[in-house]
Structure formats: C-alpha cells, structure tokens
Amino acid sequence: MRLTKSTDIALRIAMRLAVLGEGENPTTREVAESVGVPYTHAAKVVSRLQHLGVVEARRGRGGGLMITFAGRTGSLGLLLRELEGVGDVVGCEDDPPCPLRAACRLRGALRTAQEAFFAALDPLSIDDLVASPTGPVLLGLTARPAD
Numbered sequence: 001m002r003l004t005k006s007t008d009i010a011l012r013i014a015m016r017l018a019v020l021g022e023g024e025n026p027t028t029r030e031v032a033e034s035v036g037v038p039y040t041h042a043a044k045v046v047s048r049l050q051h052l053g054v055v056e057a058r059r060g061r062g063g064g065l066m067i068t069f070a071g072r073t074g075s076l077g078l079l080l081r082e083l084e085g086v087g088d089v090v091g092c093e094d095d096p097p098c099p100l101r102a103a104c105r106l107r108g109a110l111r112t113a114q115e116a117f118f119a120a121l122d123p124l125s126i127d128d129l130v131a132s133p134t135g136p137v138l139l140g141l142t143a144r145p146a147d
Contacts, residue, residue, distance in 0.1 A: 001117055007083040009037050009045045011129075014054055014079075017067040018130045019138040025064025028057070034141040052082055054126075067126065076129070077122035089114050 012035040032042035049055040054071035058064060089110040092101045130138060
C-alpha cells in the first residue's frame with residue numbers, strides 16, 4: 001500500500017509544525033519550502049488539515065500556521081484514515097469493473113490488510129514521530145532558495 005502524495009505532504013507539514021517553538025508560526029509558503037513541496041499543494045493540504053482540526057492558521061500580523069494539541073497527540077492511524085479515505089486498495093468497481101468482483105476473495109483480504117496497517121498506527125501520534133532523532137533534523141530544515 002502506498003499513501004497518496006497529499007497524505008505524505010500532510011504528514012511532513014504536521015511534523016514540521018510539531019517541532020517549532022512557541023511563537024514560531026511560519027506561513028504556508030515557508031513550510032512548503034522547508035519540506036520541499038510546491039506551495040499550491042501545501043495550501044490545499046493545509047486547508048484539509050485545518051478542516052480536520054490538526055492545524056490552525058491565523059492571518060495578519062503574528063499569524064501563521066501552528067499545530068493544535070489534537071494534531072500533536074491524536075491517533076496517527078485515525079488521521080491517516082481521514083486523509084486517505086476508506087476506499088478499496090484495488091479498483092474492483094473501476095471502469096471497466098473487474099469481472100471477478102462478484103466472487104473474488106482478494107478484495108476482502110486487502111481490506112483486512114489495509115485496516116491492519118491503520119491499526120498498527122493507531123497508538124502513535126505526530127509527537128511520537130518527531131521524537132529524537134527526527135525532531136532535530138526537522139528543526140534544521142530551512143527554506144530552500146528560489147530557483
């Protein structure tokens with residue numbers, strides 16, 4: 001199973017914000033540059049993270065992005081379920097639909113494996129992900145020079 005690009009970006013952004021100190025509230029553009037993703041992608045992901053209550057964004061002077069308490073301590077498995085959705089791993093109902101879908105056992109087995117994947121991440125949080133040695137590396141990230 002491979003996570004979508006937007007989920008990957010969401011995790012990078014959440015982890016980056018989790019290591020910043022009080023009062024360090026970067027803009028979406030600054031975070032995008034520091035984690036090496038295009039601003040337009042980061043803006044969409046930040047909007048989704050706001051909707052999920054993981055990130056708070058404030059405008060104006062003293063504004064910027066910050067991770068919420070729930071974003072820091074909430075279940076990583078639950079967050080990934082929200083970001084990835086509950087769709088099937090394989091496209092049984094794609095166009096054209098799989099001719100085996102009525103009698104296939106693979107779909108159920110893959111759904112069980114997918115849930116086991118998420119369940120293995122349930123006890124973890126963003127705070128767990130940024131513990132040493134990851135946290136210091138994240139703190140060392142700086143905006144990349146514009147091309």
